[in-house]
Each structure stands twice: as C-alpha cells, then as structure tokens.
Amino acid sequence: MKARGMSSDLRPAMAFLMPNLIGFLxxxxxxxLASIYLCFTSWDALxxxxxxxxxxxxxxxxxxxxxxxxxxxxxxxxxxxxxxxxMLLVLPLNIAGSLALALVLNxxxxxxxxxxxxxxxxxxxxxxxxFFLWKYMFDPNYGLFNALLGRMGLPPSRxxxxxxxxxxALIFMMLWLTIGGASMIIYLAALQTVPEELxxxxxxxxxxxxxxxxxxxxxxxxxxxxxxxxxGLIANLQWNFDxxxxxxxxxxxxxxxxxxxxxxxxxxxFFEMGYASAIAWILFAITLALTLIVRSxxxxxxx
Amino acid sequence: xxxxxxxxxxxxxxLFAVTMVMPLALMFTTSLGTVRMALLGPGDSLWHVFWxxxxxxxxxxxxxxxxxxxxxxxxxxxxxxxxxxxxxxxxVCVTIGNVFTxxxxxxxxxxxxxxxxxxxxxLYLATMMVPAPVTLIPQFALMKHLSDSLxxxxxxxxxxxxxxxxxxxxxxxxxxxxxxxxxxxxxVPSLCTAYGTFLLRQFLxxxxxxxxxxxxxxxATHWQTFSRIILPLAxxxxxxxxxFTFMGAWSAVLWPVVVTNLESLYxxxxxxxxxxxxxxxxxxxxxxxxxxxxxxxxxxxxxxxRSFIRGLTLGAVKG
Numbered sequence: 299m300k301a302r303g304m305s306s307d308l309r310p311a312m313a314f315l316m317p318n319l320i321g322f323l324x325x326x327x328x329x330x331l332a333s334i335y336l337c338f339t340s341w342d343a344l345x346x347x348x349x350x351x352x353x354x355x356x357x358x359x360x361x362x363x364x365x366x367x368x369x370x371x372x373x374x375x376x377x378x379x380x381x382x383x384x385m386l387l388v389l390p391l392n393i394a395g396s397l398a399l400a401l402v403l404n405x406x407x408x409x410x411x412x413x414x415x416x417x418x419x420x421x422x423x424x425x426x427x428x429f430f431l432w433k434y435m436f437d438p439n440y441g442l443f444n445a446l447l448g449r450m451g452l453p454p455s456r457x458x459x460x461x462x463x464x465x466x467a468l469i470f471m472m473l474w475l476t477i478g479g480a481s482m483i484i485y486l487a488a489l490q491t492v493p494e495e496l497x498x499x500x501x502x503x504x505x506x507x508x509x510x511x512x513x514x515x516x517x518x519x520x521x522x523x524x525x526x527x528x529x530g531l532i533a534n535l536q537w538n539f540d541x542x543x544x545x546x547x548x549x550x551x552x553x554x555x556x557x558x559x560x561x562x563x564x565x566x567x568f569f570e571m572g573y574a575s576a577i578a579w580i581l582f583a584i585t586l587a588l589t590l591i592v593r594s595x596x597x598x599x600x601x
Numbered sequence: 602x603x604x605x606x607x608x609x610x611x612x613x614x615x616l617f618a619v620t621m622v623m624p625l626a627l628m629f630t631t632s633l634g635t636v637r638m639a640l641l642g643p644g645d646s647l648w649h650v651f652w653x654x655x656x657x658x659x660x661x662x663x664x665x666x667x668x669x670x671x672x673x674x675x676x677x678x679x680x681x682x683x684x685x686x687x688x689x690x691x692x693v694c695v696t697i698g699n700v701f702t703x704x705x706x707x708x709x710x711x712x713x714x715x716x717x718x719x720x721x722x723x724l725y726l727a728t729m730m731v732p733a734p735v736t737l738i739p740q741f742a743l744m745k746h747l748s749d750s751l752x753x754x755x756x757x758x759x760x761x762x763x764x765x766x767x768x769x770x771x772x773x774x775x776x777x778x779x780x781x782x783x784x785x786x787x788x789v790p791s792l793c794t795a796y797g798t799f800l801l802r803q804f805l806x807x808x809x810x811x812x813x814x815x816x817x818x819x820x821a822t823h824w825q826t827f828s829r830i831i832l833p834l835a836x837x838x839x840x841x842x843x844x845f846t847f848m849g850a851w852s853a854v855l856w857p858v859v860v861t862n863l864e865s866l867y868x869x870x871x872x873x874x875x876x877x878x879x880x881x882x883x884x885x886x887x888x889x890x891x892x893x894x895x896x897x898x899x900x901x902x903x904x905x906x907r908s909f910i911r912g913l914t915l916g917a918v919k920g
Contacts, residue, residue, distance in 0.1 A: 307713035310823040314713070318706035319721075321793025326728050329739035336738060343742065399617075402610055409611075416618045419625070422902045422909070425852030426870040427891035431628045434884045442627055442650065478621065480913045487914040535732055540854045544870070558734055566859060571738050578735040585732060 336575040343571050354576035374552070374560065375577075382556040382584075384465050385538055388472045389530045393523060395477040400485035401511075414486070417478025424475050429544040432471045433458065436545075458546050461553040468541055468554060481526045488522035489515070520596050528589050535581060557581050626651055632889035633657050657885070664889040669876055681890065683865060684872030689897070690784070691857075691868055692850040695791045699846045700839055703797030708827050710798065711805035712813065722802070725795040733855070740790055741859050748780035763863075774865040786860040787868070791850060797842050800915070804838030805831065841912035844905045851898060869894050 337354060341347035360371040370376050399417060403410055420428070435442040436457035444454040458464050492515055500510045538556040542548045548555035548563065555563070557577055565574035633656045663669070667679035709715075710722050748761035763782075764775035777783040808831065816826045832839070854870045861867060864875075873894070876887050902909060 306715050307823070308715040311709040311713040311715040311718070314705045314709040314823070314827070315721075318702040318793045318798060321702060321789075322725065322728075322795060322798075324743070325740060325790040325793065326736060326795060327724065329736035329743070330728060330731055332739035332742070333735050343745065402614065405607060405610065407607065407610060407614070413614050413618060416621055420621060422848070423625075423895050423898060425848075425894075425898070426854060426873060427894040430873065430887055430891050431624055434631065434882075434888065435624060435627065437882075437884070440884055442624075445650065474621070474624070483910060483913050532732055535734065536855075539734075540852075540870075543854055543858065544874075561734055561737075562855070562859075565738055565741075571742070575735075575738050578732075578737070582732055582735055586730070 333575050333578060336572050337579050339572040339575075340570075341572040342569045344569075347572060350572070354573050355580075357573070358576055358580065375557075377552065378555050378557050378560045381465065381552075381554065382535075382538065382558075385469065385472075385556055386531070386534060388469050388476070388534060389527060391469070391473055392476045392481055392530065393526060395473065396479070396482035396526075397485050397519070397523075399478060399482050400489060401515075403482075404486060404489045414478075414482075417482060419478075420475050421479025424479075426540070426544055428475065429471075429541060433545045436467055458554075459550055461550045464546060464550060464553045468545070472537065472541075476530075481530070484522050484526055485519065488519050492518040524592065524596050527592055531585055531588055535585065557584075623651075628888045628892060631885055632660055632892055634660075634885040660885055660889050661893070664886050664893065669883060669886055679872070679875045680864070681872065684867050684869050685893070687787075687866060687872075688851060688869040688894075691787045692847050692897075694788045695850040696843050696847045698788070698792035699794055699797050700843050702793045703801045703842060704832065704835065704839060705827070706793075706798045707801035707805050708823075708831060710802045712810075712831070713823075725798055729795050729799065737855065737859065740856075744779075744781050744786045744790075744860055746780075748777060751779060774863060776863055776866045781860050782863045782866055784866070787857060787866070790856070791846075791853075794846075797846065800842050800912075801835065801838055803915075804835055804841075808834045837908055837911065840905050840908035841915070844901055844909050845912055847901055848898060 336347060338349060338351055339347035340350045340353065357371045358375050361368045362371065363369075403413055407413075434440070438444055438454065438456050438459060441457070443457065447454055455463055457467050496514045496518070497510055500514050505513065535556075535558050539558040539562060542554050542556065542559040543562075546554040548559045558581065561574045561577040561581070564570045564577065627650065630651050630653055634653050635655070635657065665681055667681045669679050710718060751758075751760045758778070760778050761780060763777060775784075777785075779785045812834065813826045813830045816830050817823075821829070852870065853868070857868050857871055861871065864872075867875075873887070873890055876882065876890060
C-alpha cells in the first residue's frame, strides 16, 4: 500500500474542496485582502478608489491643535468608541451572572432541567423579534416598564428615547438575552470537570465556601471564562449593529451608535467606503488587542 | 419530600424563571390585544397586561395578510407572507448549502493527504479571527459590480434586469439574477464558511479512520466512502452546524440590509420594519408578527436540542 501514487490524494481532494474553496476565496479571503487595500483609499463606491495612504487613519485617530486646544480629527469616532466600550459592559455582567446561575444550578437540586431550559429560552430566541418585544416594553406610552413605574407611583422614563437611559436599557436587555444562554451552559459543563477531590482537599485545609470558590473553582473555570469572553467580544460587535438598527437607529443623538453602526452609517448613508474600511480594521485591532490582553493575564493558551 | 436548607434555593430560582418568561408571556398576550394597545385602559389592573379581557385571534389573520393600516377599509399594505417566504427560502438554502460544502471540504482536510493541505487549513483558521464588518464592504462592492462584469463576459444573458413571475409587470418581482437585489446576493456569500469547515473537520477527526479505510480497501470510491460511511457517522456534527447556520441566517440583519432595496426581496428582519412605518407602531400586530417569526426557531431548537447544546460546549470545555 505504500506505492508512490497512494501517498497523495490531490485529485479527489481538489474535487471535494473546490466548491468550498472557491466560495471561501471569493467571499472571505478575497474581501479581506480587498479591505486591506480599501482602508488606505478614499472611495464612494461609484468612482474608482484612489490611494490616500494613511489618510483615513489620520482622520480617525489624529488630533490637531486649534486656538481652543487639541481637537480630534473625528470627534464622532471617539464618542462612538466610548459607546462601544460602554456596551462591552455586558460581557463581565454576563460572565458574573451566568456563573452565579451555573453555580446554583450545579447543586443537586430538583427541577434542574426545568430551570436550565427556562433560563436558556431567551438566548435561542435571540434576534429581531426579541428586539421588537423589548422596544415595545421600553415604549414610553404603551410599554410595560412605564406601566409598572406608574403603578408604583414613580415617574415614567423615556427609556430608549432618553440619551442617558438608552445604553443601560440596552445592556439590561442584552443581559436578559444572554445570562442563561451559551455562557451558562458552558459553565455548567465546565463545572462538571472540576475534580471533587480538589474541593475536598480545600475543605480539609479549612477553606470556607468563598475561599473554595476563589482558589479552586474559579481557576479551574479559566479556560471556559476565556472562551466565553472571546466569543462574547466578537459577538458583541455584531449585536451592536442589529440592536441599534432595529431599536434605536443609533440614537437618540448617537447615544447608541457603536463603531459597527458608525461603519454602516459611513459606508451606506455617506458612501465613504474607504473610511468605513478603516473603521472595520480598527474594530479588528480592538478585538485582537482585548483578546490578547485577557489571554496573557489569564495565562490561557487554548485559543 | 424532605425540606432542607438547599430547597430554599427554589425561591430565587423560581422568581428568576418568572422574570425570564414574563417578557415572552407579554409578547403573546399583547399579540391578542386591541388596536394601538394602550396597555392598561382605565379600570384595568396590572393583571390585564397578562390576561386581556378580550382575545383577538383575528390579529394573526391581519398580520399574515398584512392588514396593518389602522383603517380596516385600507387594503393590505405589508406583504408579510412574502417576507416570510423569502426568509424561509434564504435560510433553508444557506443551511443546506453550507452544510454540504463544509462537509465536502472537511472530508478533504480530515481524510485525504495532499500537498499544501495544512497551509490552506491554516488560511481558513486565520480568517475566522477577522470580524464580519471587515468583509462587508468588499462583499458589497463585489455584488454591486458583478452583474456589469458578467454582462461583458456573457452579453447574451440579461444579468441585471428585474425578473417577474411570467411577463406581468404587476406580479411580484423575483429580483435580479445576480448582484444587488437578488436572491443570489442573499444566499451565495453564506454558502461557504471557514467556521463550518473548521467545525466539521474537527468532528470528522473524531471518527475512527479504520471505518472508511476498510471501505476504501473494499474498492469504494471516495464519493461512496464520503456519502455512505462518513456522512452518516457525522450526522451529529452536521446537525449542530445546520442548526447554527439556520439560526444565523434566520436572524441576519446587516447583510440583507446592505444588499436589498427591493421590498419583494425583504427577509423578515427587514420586512418587520414596515410594520412600524405605517403611522405609528401597532404593537399588537407587531408582537403577533414577532411570534410568527419565532416559530421556526422554536421548532428547530426543539428538534435539535441536543446537537445545539453540544455545539455550544464544543471547544469550550476540555474532556
């Protein structure tokens, strides 16, 4: 069986790979390369793009001196960058919440499967339909929240139409959507892999439950936490667009415009495709940097 | 049942369960409520939020037929059935296509030996780190210029003209053949994904090699080995990928928003926006439409619950 012809299956491999490879090159690898080129150009999608070097990045990240002091080249960018980081608050809240749920459910309680299913329910329904539901609940005139506040004798809020309330309201919704979702399921599975002997040893040494959690459970869950964080980070960027597009259109006054939505606005409402490509790569850089920081801090190497 | 301190956990757990379900219950009751849905009329107690006085089942007929105008005499304004059909067609095509191309490629990566295999796989892996917004604009540009380019290459086909059912200009549009405002744009870019290939390759690696090697020695072709041995064994992996792909395609917003301007090509996420545009949102109809939109998701989840859960923990938990 070790004839020379047998060592390589090049022909059948190409036949099996070809449909996927063509699609991959045309719709993933090619566009990534094209995007690298586009972020150094100015392009309105009608005329051919023209090379402006680092112009987009200079405009995005640069500052210039004015009589009133230093001004950002694009103040909107910094504001929306701030919004993006604000929305990332969902991640630690979600990690803490779903870990707490998983810890409680991991005790041998009756109806565990029932609770797990109910908590999991919102996350599978994630999508436009749920965004409309929450938009309705936040509605200042007909929504549930103002009805509840009214019954309790508290003043109503404009919720998504109030620049100060919009972001916390969206974070609250996101928490409802994700707290019992994938992260809780992953934690529940990961808790099964923590060896019981470790807990016993810690108990023998006189550790109380909090110390046991901090010194035994939490370190053992590190790979799971890192996985949840990284996946959440990438997903968060995508959520931000869907939520802003359906629920707030980035408003009020840009309060819920994150970088992904800004990218969309620049590309498809102002037709600054090169500029939008530069924003996309800054997003990539942020994702990569945050992942690497968390990775080095946790000493995690699985991803 | 013995009462223990541990049983006390049921109190917060149940309260939390109620919190999680309450919005969904509200969605259902609202969908049966009255026009305009002033949530609590005079004399209503808070309970009437979750138990309306009258159940308007005909709301669902109004949603389905697109009667969203406040005036009953105004004819249907929103083509809900069309949006629904578009979403189903797109999600089903994307799911079948992605699972098929990913399985084929996974076979080449996991089972065949050929020069450059590991390097190409590494390329697939590398692109998985790049977020979708990066590829968005070039993909859009590609779609925008595709029909023009094809027109030059193959001028005997009308690539960019709008298609109708039959010849009637009033019949619903089928969109263009390729490029923007086409089913092609909604479906084809999602047919081959690095993620799907990666997922199935990892799954195929767990299937014992002896099984398909035995088939090869018995004289089976690669295609026979793939379709009769590997695919049946890989069914759990295929199911996982199918569910994730379907859910993703069903709720996709950004890409359909970017490539479709034709209302007859709207998928549900775009079409539902039309419910709002008609002089203030009628929340009861909106919630009815949202529930109808959730139905396939619920069915898919119930059918493939185990595969779904397996997919979530894949790669996250060792051992």
